[in-house]
Amino acid sequence: MTRTARSSLALAVIFAAGALCADEIGDAENGAVLFGYCSGCHEVGADAESGIGPHLNGIFGRAAGSIDGFYYSDGLNRMGADGLIWDLRTLDAYIENPRALVSGTRMSFDGWDNAQERADVLAYLRLYSDNPADLPEAEPTARPSEVELPPEVLAIQGDVAYGEYLASDCKTCHQQDGSDAGIPSITRWPVDDFVVAMHAYKRKLRPHPVMQMQAGRLSDEEIAALAAYFKDLD
Amino acid sequence: MTFNRRTFIGTAAVGTAALSAPLLATAQGKPRVVVVGGGAGGATAARYIAKDSEGAIDVTLIEPSRAYYTCFFSNLYIGGFEEMSSLGHTYGKLASEYGINVVHDWAVDVDRDAKTVALAGGGSVPYDRLILSPGIDFVDGSVAGWDQSSQDVMPHAYKGGTQAELLKAQVMAMPEGGTFAMVAPPNPYRCPPGPYERISMVAHLLKEVNPTAKIIVADPKEKFSKMALFQEGWNDHYAGMIDWIGSDFGGGNVEVRPDTMEVVIDGEATKVDAANVIPAMKAGLIVERAGLTEGNWAPVVPATMQSRMDENIHILGDASSQGDMPKSGYSANSQAKVAAMAVRGALTDSRVFPAKFSNTCWSLIDTNDGVKVGATYEATDEKIAKVDGFISETGESDELRKATYEESLGWYAGITSDMFG
Numbered sequence: 095m096t097r098t099a100r101s102s103l104a105l106a107v108i109f110a111a112g113a114l115c116a117d118e119i120g121d122a123e124n125g126a127v128l129f130g131y132c133s134g135c136h137e138v139g140a141d142a143e144s145g146i147g148p149h150l151n152g153i154f155g156r157a158a159g160s161i162d163g164f165y166y167s168d169g170l171n172r173m174g175a176d177g178l179i180w181d182l183r184t185l186d187a188y189i190e191n192p193r194a195l196v197s198g199t200r201m202s203f204d205g206w207d208n209a210q211e212r213a214d215v216l217a218y219l220r221l222y223s224d225n226p227a228d229l230p231e232a233e234p235t236a237r238p239s240e241v242e243l244p245p246e247v248l249a250i251q252g253d254v255a256y257g258e259y260l261a262s263d264c265k266t267c268h269q270q271d272g273s274d275a276g277i278p279s280i281t282r283w284p285v286d287d288f289v290v291a292m293h294a295y296k297r298k299l300r301p302h303p304v305m306q307m308q309a310g311r312l313s314d315e316e317i318a319a320l321a322a323y324f325k326d327l328d
Numbered sequence: 329m330t331f332n333r334r335t336f337i338g339t340a341a342v343g344t345a346a347l348s349a350p351l352l353a354t355a356q357g358k359p360r361v362v363v364v365g366g367g368a369g370g371a372t373a374a375r376y377i378a379k380d381s382e383g384a385i386d387v388t389l390i391e392p393s394r395a396y397y398t399c400f401f402s403n404l405y406i407g408g409f410e411e412m413s414s415l416g417h418t419y420g421k422l423a424s425e426y427g428i429n430v431v432h433d434w435a436v437d438v439d440r441d442a443k444t445v446a447l448a449g450g451g452s453v454p455y456d457r458l459i460l461s462p463g464i465d466f467v468d469g470s471v472a473g474w475d476q477s478s479q480d481v482m483p484h485a486y487k488g489g490t491q492a493e494l495l496k497a498q499v500m501a502m503p504e505g506g507t508f509a510m511v512a513p514p515n516p517y518r519c520p521p522g523p524y525e526r527i528s529m530v531a532h533l534l535k536e537v538n539p540t541a542k543i544i545v546a547d548p549k550e551k552f553s554k555m556a557l558f559q560e561g562w563n564d565h566y567a568g569m570i571d572w573i574g575s576d577f578g579g580g581n582v583e584v585r586p587d588t589m590e591v592v593i594d595g596e597a598t599k600v601d602a603a604n605v606i607p608a609m610k611a612g613l614i615v616e617r618a619g620l621t622e623g624n625w626a627p628v629v630p631a632t633m634q635s636r637m638d639e640n641i642h643i644l645g646d647a648s649s650q651g652d653m654p655k656s657g658y659s660a661n662s663q664a665k666v667a668a669m670a671v672r673g674a675l676t677d678s679r680v681f682p683a684k685f686s687n688t689c690w691s692l693i694d695t696n697d698g699v700k701v702g703a704t705y706e707a708t709d710e711k712i713a714k715v716d717g718f719i720s721e722t723g724e725s726d727e728l729r730k731a732t733y734e735e736s737l738g739w740y741a742g743i744t745s746d747m748f749g
Contacts, residue, residue: 259681262376262665266658266686267735267742276738303718304688304702311684311704311715 116220119182120210125218128211135201138222146283147201153180154223158196165282167272169198185219186212193274202278240294247314248289252322260316261323263308270327281327288321358386359675362445362455364435364614366391366419368400369461369644369660371747376668378426384676388429388453390445394418397488400520400657401740404692406485406496407529408536415488421749435462438618440638457671460620461644461660462612463487464518467624470608471511472583481586482603485526486518498602499530505540506601509591511582512547513606516625518646518655523606524558525691530604531566532694544600545572546593548580553654554691554701560722561693609655611647625649630707631683632670633663642667651711652703659687661743666707683707690736696726698733 116122129138135147142149148161159166159174166174173196178184188195189212191205206212264280272281280288294300295309296317309317363374366389374389381387395416404410419430434448438460444452466484468475474482485495499508508530512523527545534541543566551574552558562570573579578594584605590597610616610624620626620635626643627636628650635641644667645660653659666683673680688702703717720732 255679256681258380259665259669259679260684263662263684263686265742265746266661267688267739269742269745271745273741273745274738275741276734276736277742304700307702307704307716307718308686311706 116217119220120213120215120217122214122217122221124211125214125216128215129218131203132215138219142222146287150219151222153185153219154182156180158184167196167198167200169196182216182220185216189215198271198273200272200274200279200281202274240299241290241297243290243293247293247318248286250315250318252285252318252320253315254319254322254326256316257319257321257323260312260320261327264320264324267304280324283321283324285318285321285325288324289317292317292320358384359456360386360388360454361457361459361671361675362453363387363389363459363461364391364445365461365463365612365645366393366396366430367461367463367645367660368398368657368743368747369646369664370459371396371419371422372661372664373459373461373642373644373668373671374428375422375426375747375749376665377671378422378428380668380678381672381676383427385672386429387427388431388455389419389422390431390433390435390447390453391419392432392434393489394432395489397492398657398740398744399486399488399518400743402485402488402492403521403526403529405492406499406526407532407692409529409692409695412489412493417744417748419748425749435614436617438614438641440618440641443640456640456675458641459644459667459671460612460615460618460626460641460647461664462614462647464609464611464646464655465613467608467610470514471605473586474511474584474605474607478584478586478605481589482584482605484606485604486521486606486609492521495602495604496533499533500537502534502538502541502601504538505542506538507542507544507598508534508602508604509544509546509598509600510604511584511591511606512545512549512552512579514548514580514608516655517606517609519553520656520689520691522553522689522691524552524554525693526604527570527572528558528561528566528691528693531562531569534569535566541569543570544591544593544598545570546579546582546591547572547574548582550575553689554699554719556722557699557720558691558693561697561699565694565697609646611643615643615647622649630709630712631666633667634670642671651705651708652714653685653687653705653712654689656687656689658689658739658743659685661746662686685712688739690732690739692733692736696730696733698729698731698736699724700732700736 136150137143138150142151144161144164148164157174158178159170189206192199192201192203267277268280272279292309295305298306361377363370374387377385378387395418398415401410401415405412422428423430435445436448437446444454446452483491483495485491581594583592589600591600611621611626615621615626620637626648628643628648633642633644635643644663646655662685669680672678685705688700690698690700692698699720701719704715705712706715
């Protein structure tokens, strides 16, 4: 049986019957590779923690917006309150078109058209939802830092008031509430992720010309100030 | 926020309330800031001052239109990529969430000694600091044969809303194989709505509804912004349709005849079916009335956007003469935040940081074929000076061009939410 046919069958079964094992959903091995699209923001596996996005251990069966201590968008909180439970069907719909399912989500992802790829990445995630106690030993999914920054740069305490002024320049494109209408959310990012990303733009390791230009004129202190401001932004 | 009937009614109510309230009595003891013009400069400045001063400054915004239609993206309306209704915005949130007095009237004059702004509807509004962000007006006589009364026949479509609708209607009504003419403006001009993006959007529309039609552009310039990108795109998408006549071929020697729908370029008259005349521009009239212009524009102090002639008045956006920044909505929005910080610093002793400016302009050439140009700027003593910049390259992949277009949609959502809350 071809992979596509197998997956369609699996999806059909699961929609009818509820929870299934990973290998009945898709090709988890391929899903592990595809998870590279997600791992900039999401961790999964032993020691996974929430960062820009919530960690995804135990995502199957979890209520939307329910990781303690993670600051969700109003949209996801609302869906959680309305009773959205993440299962194969809802996760598939969400990663196919995030903003269609949860308007106002801060997840900066346009969606995955390819049903097989969605199935594969969900099969991969399913491995981390069977039973938290049985999480397979896996390589940590957090990527190595894009730029090596001296500890003193990462240790700079940002001046929030200065950050607020500097951030006004960001908000011409990045919406304060984290809505993503073609330009990603930068609201509520962890400080280290924010600082590393800006230095990666400044060193032109990340490719976007507007961001290279914007980051290029910021000092270490100014980047820290922006990170400190966006960290707690409502 | 997009414009709909409900928000419109909400704003109308706010406007009426603000008008009937005793304006002169609003500010007991608080410093008063009056902002003239509710576009990318004025709306942003009003919102940032109100938001960041947390009620310590009394902010009044004077803007005649209840529904503001953005000039940026109006070309995309002409091309069929945007609905006019989605380009309309109202001032309801600025009033209800930020406590700004929104007054829908024309500001017609400034008494700099008394520090008051006169309204067309009668009465005047006092200020401690005044922010003028009126946009552009046209230079009389800059295109022979054209004056303001010609705009219903040969629209400029350089102010949002009905002018763009009229221009699109004229393009749609062109006979098969007909001719569209644009008279392009000399530098410096407001952009967006960029003339060359507009040509692209007219061409896109004609390619769909009238593919044998022709486009003539008479241009008083030898070259223009993103020229290589546009010419590449016109060749790729609209081969043979567009005839651009630059100044070296007489494009600057133009007369128009609205009565007979003729455009005369370098002595040769052509009968056209639709004509878009974009005259030379100058600062919005109120800046001139206030005596703050030098030539066509109002010189400002780069670090604060204060008028060089009156420290109590800040001038934003198109109307200002500041140095290297283009006359875009993005620039006005960026300058507004610098001015808002300076005004708060002066009136409430809040912290003031070094001015940083930036600008990016996206243009759409055809479906999913977007390009952009941008720069960062800083304030020097004599001008706002460019620090760094970039421009899209010719020959970019379809994927990158599509991403650039999609990014422009994100920017539109971002800047309009930054202006109107």
